[in-house]
Amino acid sequence: MAFFLEVLIGGLLVGVLYSLVALGFVLIFKASGVFNFAQGAMVLMAGLVLVQLLNPTYIGKWHFAGVAALVAGTIGVLALRALKPAAIAAGGGTATRRLPLLVGAGTGVLGGILALSAGGKGWPVWLAVPASAIVMVAIAYAIERIVLRRLVNQEGIILFMATLGITFFIDGFGQTIFGSNVYKLDPKVYFGIPNDPVFLLEGVFQGGILVNNLDIWGGIVAALLVGALALFFQYTRTGRALRAVADDHAAAQSVGIPLNWIWFIVWSVAGIVALVAAMVWGSKLGIQFSITFLALKALPVLILGGFTSVPGAIVGGLVIGAGEKLAEVYLPQLAKNLLGIPMSGGIEYWFAYVLALAFLLFRPQGLFGERIIERV
Amino acid sequence: MRNRQFTETLLTVENISLSFGGVRALSDISFDILKGEVRAIIGPNGAGKSSMLNCINGFYHPQQGAITYKGVRREQMRPHEAAEQGIARTFQNIALFKGMSTLDNIMTGRNLKMRSGIFAQALRWGPALREEIAHREYVERVIDFLEIQHVRKVPVGQLPYGLQKRVELGRALAAEPELLLLDEPMAGMNIEEKQDMCRFVLEVNEEFGTTICLIEHDMGVVMDISDRVVVLDYGRKIGDGTPEEVKANPEVIAAYLGTAH
Numbered sequence: 001m002a003f004f005l006e007v008l009i010g011g012l013l014v015g016v017l018y019s020l021v022a023l024g025f026v027l028i029f030k031a032s033g034v035f036n037f038a039q040g041a042m043v044l045m046a047g048l049v050l051v052q053l054l055n056p057t058y059i060g061k062w063h064f065a066g067v068a069a070l071v072a073g074t075i076g077v078l079a080l081r082a083l084k085p086a087a088i089a090a091g092g093g094t095a096t097r098r099l100p101l102l103v104g105a106g107t108g109v110l111g112g113i114l115a116l117s118a119g120g121k122g123w124p125v126w127l128a129v130p131a132s133a134i135v136m137v138a139i140a141y142a143i144e145r146i147v148l149r150r151l152v153n154q155e156g157i158i159l160f161m162a163t164l165g166i167t168f169f170i171d172g173f174g175q176t177i178f179g180s181n182v183y184k185l186d187p188k189v190y191f192g193i194p195n196d197p198v199f200l201l202e203g204v205f206q207g208g209i210l211v212n213n214l215d216i217w218g219g220i221v222a223a224l225l226v227g228a229l230a231l232f233f234q235y236t237r238t239g240r241a242l243r244a245v246a247d248d249h250a251a252a253q254s255v256g257i258p259l260n261w262i263w264f265i266v267w268s269v270a271g272i273v274a275l276v277a278a279m280v281w282g283s284k285l286g287i288q289f290s291i292t293f294l295a296l297k298a299l300p301v302l303i304l305g306g307f308t309s310v311p312g313a314i315v316g317g318l319v320i321g322a323g324e325k326l327a328e329v330y331l332p333q334l335a336k337n338l339l340g341i342p343m344s345g346g347i348e349y350w351f352a353y354v355l356a357l358a359f360l361l362f363r364p365q366g367l368f369g370e371r372i373i374e375r376v
Numbered sequence: 377m378r379n380r381q382f383t384e385t386l387l388t389v390e391n392i393s394l395s396f397g398g399v400r401a402l403s404d405i406s407f408d409i410l411k412g413e414v415r416a417i418i419g420p421n422g423a424g425k426s427s428m429l430n431c432i433n434g435f436y437h438p439q440q441g442a443i444t445y446k447g448v449r450r451e452q453m454r455p456h457e458a459a460e461q462g463i464a465r466t467f468q469n470i471a472l473f474k475g476m477s478t479l480d481n482i483m484t485g486r487n488l489k490m491r492s493g494i495f496a497q498a499l500r501w502g503p504a505l506r507e508e509i510a511h512r513e514y515v516e517r518v519i520d521f522l523e524i525q526h527v528r529k530v531p532v533g534q535l536p537y538g539l540q541k542r543v544e545l546g547r548a549l550a551a552e553p554e555l556l557l558l559d560e561p562m563a564g565m566n567i568e569e570k571q572d573m574c575r576f577v578l579e580v581n582e583e584f585g586t587t588i589c590l591i592e593h594d595m596g597v598v599m600d601i602s603d604r605v606v607v608l609d610y611g612r613k614i615g616d617g618t619p620e621e622v623k624a625n626p627e628v629i630a631a632y633l634g635t636a637h
Contacts, residue, residue: 244473244484251471254433255547256459256488 006209007329008322013215015321016222017284020277022298022305022313023229024270029307031266032148033246034159040295041170042136042271047278047287048174049135051183053128054190063177065112071131072111073104074138125190129275136271139170144264152259153249171292180289185282193217193283218280222314225276229269230310242266246308300356306369315367323355324348380603382410386555386587387432392441394427394611401427402438402611409555414581415589416598418622419608420631425591426468428608429557432589433458433465445555460488464553466544468560468591474533478543481532482518485550486511518546522576538569545576556580558590562597570594574601599623607631 021043028036049067080103123131147162187193197210232238244252245262253259281291297320298313305316325348332343359366387409394402402424409415417425430436432443434453442451445461453461464485473481489511519525522542527535532543541561548556561577562570578601580586592598598605599619607615607622609631615622622628 241484241487243476244487247473247475248471250435250467251473251547252484253435253455254459254465254467254471255484255551256456257484258454258456 002209006211007325009209009211010215011322011325012318013212013219013321014325015318016215016219017277017281017317018297018301018321019314019317020218020222020225020273020280021295022301022317023226023310024273024277025298025302026305026307026310026313027229027266027270027273029246029302031242031245031262032159033156034163035156035307036270037160037163038143038166038170039270039274039298040292041167041174042139042274043277043281043295044287044289044291045139045170045174046132046136046271046275047185047282047291048178048183050128050132050275050278051185051282051287052178053123053131054125054185055122055183057122061116065115067135068115068131069108069112070138071134072114073108074134074141075111076107077104077141078137129279132275133272136275137268140267140271141264143267144260148263148267149260152253167292171289175289182286182288183282184286185279187214187217187283191217191279191283214283218283221276221280225273226310226314229273232269238262238265297352300352302366303356303359304366306366309366309368312366312368320352320355324351327351380413382413382603384411385409386411386446388444389428389432390442390444392428392431392438392443394424394431394436394438400611402431402608405441405608405611405613407606407613407616409587409589410604411587412581412585413587413603414577414601415587416602416605417589417591417608418593418595418598418605419614422610423608424611425608426559427611429465429559429589429591433463433557459551462551462554463557464548464551464555465557466541466548466559466561468563470537470540470544472532472540472544472547475531477529477531478524478535478546479515479519479528481543482515482546482550483511485518485547486515488551514552515550518549521549521579522546523572538565541565541573542576545573549580552584553586556586556588558588558592560591560593562592562594570597577601 021039024039024042025036028034028039052063053067122128143166147166148159151159151162194213196213198213198216199210241252241257241262244255244257245259249259277295278287278291281294285291298317301313301316301320303316304319305312305314328345328348328351331347332345335341335343385408388406389408390406392402392405393400405424405428417428419425427436431438434455434457437452442449443453444450445453445463473484476484519528522545524539524542524546527539527543532540535543545558545561548558558577562573565573574597577588577590581588590602602619604617605615605619605622606613607625607628609627614631615625615628617625
């Protein structure tokens with residue numbers, strides 16, 4: 001019994017990792033009806049930036065200054081938007097259109113100089129994490145500005161192809177800047193979380209249940225994140241606007257929903273979710289380029305939970321995480337005892353996809369997805 | 377055929393030209409819309425009618441020309457700005473949020489009128505709740521007016537075509553627009569549905585004083601309900617005036633019936 005619980009809990013905590021990535025996919029799918037292939041690449045990018053800022057011995061100080069400049073520039077532009085929304089909204093003359101550029105460049109240079117004068121030392125966590133979040137916001141802005149803005153009113157498949165391009169761009173760009181090493185993100189050093197196993201319920205079972213401390217923290221972070229996102233997206237005007245944008249671009253614009261702004265917000269939030277995922281995954285596995293495609297494990301999670309549901313992403317992740325670990329351990333035994341078929345391991349690699357296939361056959365909208373409505 | 381007099385100009389289109397690559401959709405179009413009138417845009421298929429509407433509400437940005445709306449002259453407008461300025465519209469190929477109910481669809485029309493902050497909305501406290509209720513009341517009035525009470529909770533994807541068109545009109549009305557753009561509101565409807573739609577359009581115009589600009593192919597309807605008519609053909613304006621004037625215009629007759637060359 002203790003062993004069963006241990007496997008179950010271990011699986012659930014791995015599932016949290018899947019959920020974290022799946023969340024990013026869900027957010028963008030809800031807002032644009034697009035499966036954002038680039039979510040995994042965004043997790044990678046967020047992790048790379050964070051690790052570089054924390055420990056600049058990984059890269060030269062000019063890179064470091066560059067990232068700092070980007071952060072400062074983005075803060076400048078956003079502050080301008082917050083302080084003088086009227087000037088931006090008018091947007092008629094070239095003067096007002098250049099203003100954000102000028103402010104961005106100015107604050108950017110200032111930030112770079114500040115970072116250089118600090119001698120290229122690593123930043124503490126409380127500074128590096130928000131700074132990485134701001135880099136993700138800047139990336140979201142760039143994606144909206146350069147790619148998505150030109151694709152309003154296009155088919156979902158075209159937007160999907162665009163995100164495929166973004167994936168490989170971010171992946172390659174990351175290597176160009178940061179190199180292809182595996183970077184260690186030691187949770188004990190940076191977040192004060194010991195990466196040791198702990199024993200739970202020692203009074204109930206002999207020897208207790210072995211659980212990794214880090215995994216528990218991952219679970220807590222995921223729970224907080226989901227709570228915040230659920231409030232934000234399910235119960236606000238933004239939430240309704242999101243559903244509208246996903247359904248029909250033209251109609252959404254005609255009722256006064258600023259499509260570009262909504263896309264920017266959603267990609268920013270997805271970027272910040274990617275950062276959280278990067279922190280949790282990076283602590284376990286290190287920041288490495290395989291994260292981009294590891295993140296595709298979120299696909300069966302989404303099919304299970306439903307592409308449009310935030311709770312679905314969580315439940316789906318947990319079910320798949322726990323399911324594949326339990327299957328890995330118990331399925332060979334069952335097969336042998338009941339059917340007399342010898343079976344070896346490797347089950348956890350395909351279990352998620354077979355489960356997803358079953359769902360596609362019997363419940364294509366997933367556990368929590370919106371019903372697919374077809375007029376007959 | 378109605379004889380009403382309007383004086384105040386709501387919108388002026390000046391020398392609009394729009395092309396997509398080598399295709400000229402609109403060349404040098406000018407006309408005006410007076411406050412309170414029903415203005416029709418007619419013309420054969422491909423004449424540029426929908427493109428004209430898309431320019432007015434900012435979906436397309438014409439290469440030349442400008443549009444003056446409520447005294448402000450603009451060369452470009454973004455769709456959400458147009459909506460903020462009180463321009464609402466419906467589409468030729470119904471653009472509704474198919475997964476949402478009739479009620480939710482019409483509620484999106486109130487989008488710009490909502491003011492309370494994100495956090496208040498999330499927690500549904502005090503002012504946000506009162507605001508939601510007030511908007512809901514307005515939406516219920518729109519639903520009553522359009523006689524679609526019986527489908528309030530039905531996802532619009534399941535509704536028949538004629539009712540979908542009505543829901544779309546409802547969403548536009550929920551925004552309390554000053555200028556309502558209707559792109560073929562009666563296309564594909566049977567006579568009964570057309571009569572209903574005509575009645576709604578006229579009531580909106582007369583009771584709320586909403587200015588209406590509509591594209592329509594049914595000439596009987598156009599001549600009955602509009603005050604003035606613009607005629608487009610191959611992206612050019614070939615006629616402009618009251619229904620009688622337009623009917624008598626030889627160029628218009630040629631465009632519709634063809635001429636012996």
